[in-house]
Amino acid sequence: MPLLARTVMTPLAIDVRRGAVADLGPILADGRISSGGDVAVVVGPGQGERIAELIQPSLRSADVFTVSGGTLEAADDLGGKLRARSYDAVVGIGGGKTIDVAKYAATRRGLPMVSIATSLANDGIASPVASLVSDGIKGSYGVHIPIAVLVDLDFVESGPERHNRAGIGDVVSNISALADWELAREVRGEPVDGLAASLARMAAEALLSHPGDMADDAFVTVLAEGLIASGLAMAVCGTSRPSSGGCHEIMHAVDALFPETASHGELAGLGALFCTWLRGDRPRFAQMSACLARHNLPRLPSDVGLTDDQFVRAVQFAPRTRPDRYTILEHLDLSPEQTAQRLADYGDALRNHLN
Structure with a gap:
């Protein structure tokens, strides 16, 4: 049967x-x-x-x-x-x-x-x-x-509002993680679990489109349910793939190189926005940037106390944190000089067009 x-x-x-x-x-x-x-x-x-x-x-x-x-x-x-x-x-x-x-x-x-x-x-x-x-x-x-x-x-x-707001960055980062998972399927034939992807995507989309903030019970409920759904997405497929891609590689790299820089969610959101820029998905980039800005979350390395050089070092180190994972970082395989140039362009876009 x-x-x-x-x-x-x-x-x-x-x-x-x-x-x-x-x-x-x-x-x-x-x-x-x-x-x-x-x-x-x-x-x-x-x-x-x-x-x-x-x-x-x-x-x-x-x-x-x-x-x-x-x-x-x-x-x-x-x-x-x-x-x-x-x-x-x-x-x-x-x-x-x-x-x-x-x-x-x-x-x-x-x-x-x-x-x-x-x-x-x-x-x-x-x-x-x-x-x-x-x-x-x-x-x-x-x-x-x-x-x-x-x-x-x-x-x-x-509890501290900054800690709770950080979860927004973690849920929103699902968008970048899922794009990385799809990239791994296209390039390496890695299987993508549709149910897990749906759970992770629904969690992120619900937050991206919600007009509320941390003073609104309805928004906080959506955030909590989004975090839970992201966890269940991982359980469904037995891997962190639905919620962890290049965004989390960057987060783990910052943790390793510059401990206590910022929280998990803050760094995941920042990493996801940069990876989305690298991917060239400008509509998604604008949407994610607007969401992070609306909730007062980091978008630039300086927002978490890092210099551009330090962030470049973290991006270069990032693939070593998950050697088995294929993301936009492994796909582009940028040199330090290329990464610095992409970061400069990313910063210009944020400062000049998407504030």
Whole structure:
């Protein structure tokens, strides 16, 4: 019998709204994730501890663990603590670093993981990838997608606006990543998963065309759902391809060469805009540039404190961060001098025509 459809792994519950955290206990019980609240709650510095206090009355058997820094060492240390007793699940509460540590530790222990995001800085909320630092180098590790995802807009609103706005750059970068994926199909015959591509594209298009901003619940909901959809797109095809191309190669290169320059989402958006310029897609470039400008996100190297020479170095280094990936950067294979000239033209276009 032919295979008529495929089964796609998705979270049992996705809840994006104000007050979502208060329903964590019922969500765990209704989903048969944990009926008695025997869970390990993992929090980071900041709002995570506040939320842990809020949910503890309904999860009286929970143990709370505090982690700091998104490192492989922190994730391994947490994994050791999870051996102390039998848990039904791991509940990660916080920003991207805390969520990634919890995802990695839960996967290594074979436990389901619930993601409660207090920040919308990147698409790690529901992705099958944990970005962790080991020996000063950030690496990507395959993990199980969360069994449930909660985004409480009350806590997102309380967080730093710059962190939340950064997620816009990460979702918008899907446009460039998908163009790179299509390029890899044309040049190398790499298969493109249509369902994964559709999820990633819908997430980006919804943000590009939305007139709202971070003060608008409807817009923030679209952003949160876009980040979740981007993560699910990766889970559908088993690779980060739908949401990661030359844009993320540049981001990883900046992280490696000039640590702490800017956030994941800010650099992804900047990298995506530059890659779109290299691709010669001027209508898309104008659309993406207008979106980033509207939300006060970086478009030029100087916006994140980099000189043009430093950005050229990052672009040259970028393909080394993902040696197996084919993007517009590998396709053009520009010399440092050619990259500098393209960057100068890109800067002129932004300053003179698209502000």
